[in-house]
Amino acid sequence: MAFKLEIVTPDKAFFSDEVDMVIVRGVEGDLAILKNRAPLITPLDIGKIRIINDGEEKVAAVTDGYISVTKEKATVITDSVEWPEEIDIERAESAKERAENRLREKKEGLDVARAELALRRALNRLDIANLKEFNNEKINQ
Amino acid sequence: MAESTRDIKRRIRGINNIKQITKAMELVSSARLRRARIKLEKSRPYYNTVYENIKEILGELGNINHPYLNMRDVERSLYIVITADRGLAGGFNANVNRMVENEIRNKKDKVSLIAVGSKGRDYFKSRGYDVKAEFVGMTENPSFSNARNIGNIVMEMYEKEEIDEVKIVYTEFISTISQEAKMLKLLPSDSLAEEKSEKKKSAIVEFEPDADEVLDYLIPKYIQSVIYGALIESSCSQQGARRTAMENATDNAEEMTDELELSFNRARQAAITTEISEIVTGAEALK
Numbered sequence A: 001m002a003f004k005l006e007i008v009t010p011d012k013a014f015f016s017d018e019v020d021m022v023i024v025r026g027v028e029g030d031l032a033i034l035k036n037r038a039p040l041i042t043p044l045d046i047g048k049i050r051i052i053n054d055g056e057e058k059v060a061a062v063t064d065g066y067i068s069v070t071k072e073k074a075t076v077i078t079d080s081v082e083w084p085e086e087i088d089i090e091r092a093e094s095a096k097e098r099a100e101n102r103l104r105e106k107k108e109g110l111d112v113a114r115a116e117l118a119l120r121r122a123l124n125r126l127d128i129a130n131l132k133e134f135n136n137e138k139i140n141q
Numbered sequence B: 001m002a003e004s005t006r007d008i009k010r011r012i013r014g015i016n017n018i019k020q021i022t023k024a025m026e027l028v029s030s031a032r033l034r035r036a037r038i039k040l041e042k043s044r045p046y047y048n049t050v051y052e053n054i055k056e057i058l059g060e061l062g063n064i065n066h067p068y069l070n071m072r073d074v075e076r077s078l079y080i081v082i083t084a085d086r087g088l089a090g091g092f093n094a095n096v097n098r099m100v101e102n103e104i105r106n107k108k109d110k111v112s113l114i115a116v117g118s119k120g121r122d123y124f125k126s127r128g129y130d131v132k133a134e135f136v137g138m139t140e141n142p143s144f145s146n147a148r149n150i151g152n153i154v155m156e157m158y159e160k161e162e163i164d165e166v167k168i169v170y171t172e173f174i175s176t177i178s179q180e181a182k183m184l185k186l187l188p189s190d191s192l193a194e195e196k197s198e199k200k201k202s203a204i205v206e207f208e209p210d211a212d213e214v215l216d217y218l219i220p221k222y223i224q225s226v227i228y229g230a231l232i233e234s235s236c237s238q239q240g241a242r243r244t245a246m247e248n249a250t251d252n253a254e255e256m257t258d259e260l261e262l263s264f265n266r267a268r269q270a271a272i273t274t275e276i277s278e279i280v281t282g283a284e285a286l287k
Helices: A089-105 A112-129 A132-136 B002-061 B092-110 B118-126 B144-159 B190-197 B211-286
Strands: A003-009 A012-019 A021-026 A029-033 A040-044 A047-053 A056-069 A073-082 B077-082 B111-116 B130-135 B165-175 B178-187
Touching: A003 B002, A012 A047, A012 B002, A021 A040, A021 A056, A021 A073, A040 B002, A040 B211, A047 A112, A056 A112, A056 B002, A056 B211, A073 B002, A089 A112, B002 B211, B077 B092, B077 B118, B077 B144, B077 B211, B092 B111, B092 B118, B092 B165, B092 B178, B092 B211, B111 B118, B111 B144, B118 B130, B130 B144, B144 B178, B144 B211, B165 B211, B178 B211
Parallel strands: A003 A073, B077 B111, B077 B165, B111 B130
Antiparallel strands: A003 A012, A021 A029, A021 A047, A040 A056, A047 A056, A056 A073, B165 B178
């Protein structure tokens, strides 16, 4: 049972295809969306989005966004989304270090929430970049 | 006579040089225009989806109280002025600057500006307006993070009630040859307020955690995407305006060289005629 999933960012249509299931991390927790789900809108947390089609699973990193499910299709709207192979690991590493340093030094006027978010984004990217192999394998569930 | 033909020749050469430059600029901006238009197309689905979703929620909630939608008495205004970083684009920068200045001339001390593009920044700074923030060097290829930064500044100021309304002035891209300066009210949002008033029950949609929180999340997204849209439209318009301006300049240069060539030939002809008649008169005298 497939339904249409679209993932759009401001500069491109990232993904648009029929899928069997999509698992996203909403602000309230993970949710799996199947065909004919009741309409839903919820913001997403920093995390991964898992797209499952024909027993094959694809994973992408999302930072900030929301998902809107309607009768016809599910749409993920996000500022930035990347496949594991697209992630710039060096950049993520340095972002992680920067955020960690900032949190450690605790300078005055530090925006802790922002630094923590930056750290989580970096960790999420690194985490998913490590899944590079994973996307190519077929998983039997 | 010899003097004047040389002068004309020099001018023809000069104009030809300029023509080459304007021609090259025309080609460059048409290439950039093509790229900018693709970007414009790609940004539409994002904007449309966000807009549709907000509409759905507003329709669901009916009359809601959200600071970004509520009108308040306008004391101080903020204008986001989107121009280019470079000139030679016909009336592109002047149109936007003029539109803004006409509106704020009489309330100078109650207006702040955010300048996008160095042309607008220089114009308003030199006239003593209060330029709160400036974004330069990205007008030809704006990214979403630019829009996010601008949006965050604006929303923070609006929430602190430093400003009571926000307008954005950009250039709408109608077609390759026609662009128009436009002013849009960003906060409180006109287009969203309209949606709010006409409540309609659509399909029942679930919101997680709840509708208010989703709306709190979506409205800033919407504001950012409107700003992004305006940036992209302006970057398209900029290239379009520059292309048209350079095309005209090239045409004019061609016309001028044609005219000059004509007068050059005339001058040459006149010189030859004089010479011949001198020779004839000389030969006549020798008889």
